[in-house]
Amino acid sequence: MVLLSHPALAAQRCAPAAGARAAAVRVACSGQCRPPPAPRGRGGRGGRGRRAPEVNEQQVSWPAPVRPQPVVGVVGGGLAGLVCGQALARRGVRCVVFDTGEHSAGGRLATRAGASGSLRPEWLPDSLRGAGLAFDHGAQFFTATDPRFQKLVDRWLAAGAVREWAGPVGTLDAAAGRFEAAAGGAPRYVAPGGMAALAQHLAGPDGQAGPLFELRRPIWVSAMRAVEGKGWQLTGNNKSQGFFDAVVIAHNGKCANRLAAPSGAPAVARQLMRLKLNSIWALVAAFPEPLPVPGGFEGAFIKGSPVLSWAANNTAKLGLAHLGHEGLQCWTLFSTAAYGRANKVPQEAIPPETAERVKDEMLAALRAALGPGAPALPEPVFHRCQLWGAALPVNFPGVPCIFDPVARVGVAGDWLTAAGDAASMQAAAISGLELAERLHRLVQLGARSASDGDLGGDLAGLSMGLTEEFKLVANHDIGAFPGQQPEEAIAAVGAAPKAAGGGARPQRQGQGRGQGQGRGQGQQRPREREEQAARV
Known part of the structure; x- marks a missing residue:
């Protein structure tokens, strides 16, 4: 693994990154190398700092082909993460999905019920x-x-x-x-007993992902670090969760930003940070x-x-x-x-x-x-x-997923796709499927190119969503x-009318900390909307 200054990707070598062990990380840059900034805030849950995390512009690049039996770490066990993990496992790629849920994975596939203990x-x-x-x-x-x-x-x-x-x-x-x-219109679907039951089905043996699929919870992944010769090290619950050949970030918001910003996948981090909610x-x-x-x-x-x-x-x-x-x-x-x-x-x-x-x-x-x-x-x-x-995306880049094949970091979620599908369960699932397909192609590409190790031209064809401009959701x-x-x-x-047919009017509360301010309201698209209510 090498770190390249972004975007120039200069070829001049510098000293090992600070904090690296004996197997030092080599850096190619313009002569002003510095280690990735440490994540801000409390350990475990990313803290409450108001400042946006600083993006580490030194691009991680893995020059060798993906190893023969790769392992992908998926951070986030909502529908996008679960579908991505299942799709990878069915293609023969081992996958570990990390989720913070105490009672169940699923993200917004969320049900409060007395029987499960979540109520x-x-x-x-x-x-x-x-x-x-x-x-x-x-x-x-x-x-x-x-x-x-x-x-x-x-x-x-x-x-x-x-x-x-x-x-x-x-x-x-x-x-x-x-x-x-x-x-x-299209049929409406629900899960018997509550939507969390669908997440439990997908994460369990009945989901038919097989032995290559593993769910770990409750684990809050707070850091990802590139380690030469080993891959991406994920840290969760204050200890290492292992090394992974690729990482999928299947959640969003401040915690996802803090995870991606210092990692060495700057284009991915910047796209995540453009999202407003x-x-x-x-x-x-x-x-x-x-x-x-x-x-x-x-x-x-x-x-x-x-x-x-x-x-x-x-x-x-x-x-x-x-x-x-x-x-x-x-x-x-x-x-x-x-x-x-x-x-x-x-x-x-x-x-x-x-x-x-x-x-x-x-x-x-x-x-x-x-x-x-x-x-x-x-x-x-x-x-x-x-x-x-x-809860709800205000803007979107209009792609099914984000993927940097050089750093082997991708993003899946319901907020990425075109406006008519934005924040739907369908969008989440398609995002997970698309990213799994690109990761699988990367694995296949590595197997075919192992003899010469030259993946440069082919990797460009796997890239997605790194430069797209964001548009407002309707x-x-x-x-x-x-x-x-x-x-x-x-x-x-979506209109938020000036005159109500009753009920209290919205009031700005002095105790709010302004965390959502500047996340404008966007006007969201007539026709087709779903699971944001659902996505709440």
């Missing part, structure tokens, strides 16, 4: 423990229009990992209290009796509310049985991006008074959206707020559902 017993009143409460508080449902993704979905259907959601699902006009069910509040609430919703809807994109963008009845959607609590309903509400931005606080330590106020304002907005003649909502018997601080509130959502409904949800 902690101490959060619940004694009477509701064992009552079968479950809330999808990330991905709400997904659709498939791409044949590659549909092939995966068909496999999940056959295994019973997902099923169709008949609804009714549609649009709720908050000004009139009128619900209009969606007609036609909005925040979304999620409220999960259990009501002792059915809510008086028009049309008996099970899911609704909310049009005309400055506070709410989505509401879903998990009890009906997931077919939950609440023993001893007949009539109880579990609901998930998502805020608009404008409300999330105006009420942003540190998501790791939400002040109790903020959580209570957000709960009151979101419930008031739901009550108002049901129409002036609707009865009052019953008081919830359980509720909990969560702020997804890096639909910033809930995500993309390819082939599914009415155009006019999506346009309205």
